[in-house]
Amino acid sequence: MNISCIILNYNDAVTTRSLVTAIKDYQCLDTIVIVDNHSTDDSLTLLKELQSETVHLLTSPFNGGYGSGNNIGIRYAYHTLRATHVLVANPDVKVSEACIIAMSEAFEKVENLAIAAAVTKDRTGSVALSSWRLNGLLLDLLDTGLITRRLFARFLNDRPEVKGKKGLAFVDAVLGSLFLADAKALVECGLYDEKVFLYYEEKILGYKLKEKGYRTALLLDESYLHLHSVSINKSVASILKKQAILHESKLHYYKAYLKINPLEEMCVRAFLGFLMMEIWFLTKIVGLSW
Secondary structure (H helix, E strand, C coil): CCEEEEEEECCCHHHHHHHHHHHCCCCCCCEEEEEECCCCCCHHHHHHCCCCCCEEEEECCCCCCHHHHHHHHHHHHHHCCCCCEEEEECCCEECCHHHHHHHHHHHHHCCCEEEEEEEEECCCCCECCCEECCCCHHHHHHCCCCCHHHHCHHHHCCCHHHCCCCCEEEECEECCCEEEEEHHHHHHCCCCCCCCCCCCHHHHHHHHHHHCCCEEEEEEEEEEEECCCHHHHHHCCCHHHHHHHHHHHHHHHHHHCCCCCHHHHHHHHHHHHHHHHHHHHHHHHCCCCC
16 A cells, blocks of 8 residues: 555645644655645745655645645646555644554455545544535535524434444545545546535545445544644635635535536525525624634
8 A cells, every 4th residue: 555645735834834744754654745726925935845755745836726736636646656545634634643554454444445534523622523424405405504504413414423333434425634545546536526616525525436336434433633724714714705615616516416407506596695694694793703
């Protein structure tokens, strides 16, 4: 197994450097590929200092979003570095070598495994959302609303990471903040959908892999720390802007993959428009933040 770690940087070289420094001596990793996603600050200057025989730095000619940037690194790792597996990692994660090894061992035990991931924990050490179930249009929309997401939580996701189970659970999709993937499987399914700039990349990737007959596993006995949205908050600070990007990605998923018809699209747009008004009211009028 030849593992290459892919780290996407955008105006966050300090966080990226911290992760590279922490994992560069891990024996389970063969190479690290940093992709600078057309940063507008001095990231490149700082990241160039990290280059070595095992740490490679690539630059994107434009910022095409999360999926586009990671695709650059995955293609390079697979075609140039001959990596069999890629560890896709956000700069704002902390992961042990033992966790990565456990994920790699899952590929020896499970047939047709495309992705292995560990349980996500937040900065307090609490178990965070680690996986999703791919639902149909109605349930996916209910999972979008601030109120409906809470009212119908039991029907929207299985959440095996919070049920006290041990071992391994098969899920439809996992968080993109950290996972180990079979590079050939990713390439075979077309990698990340580059028409999505941010958000929903994981569900789309999970959908495409599932369509190809591949499996995704969540290791319930392993975990990593994700300082959630540290990188995103530096580039997209407004909750309204984030929500608008999310809605755009959702619409693409519904149209391109769930194949919704024009009437369904009209209803979806109306529902998402109402949600934007709800968020505007809660943030601008009530003063809530999250």
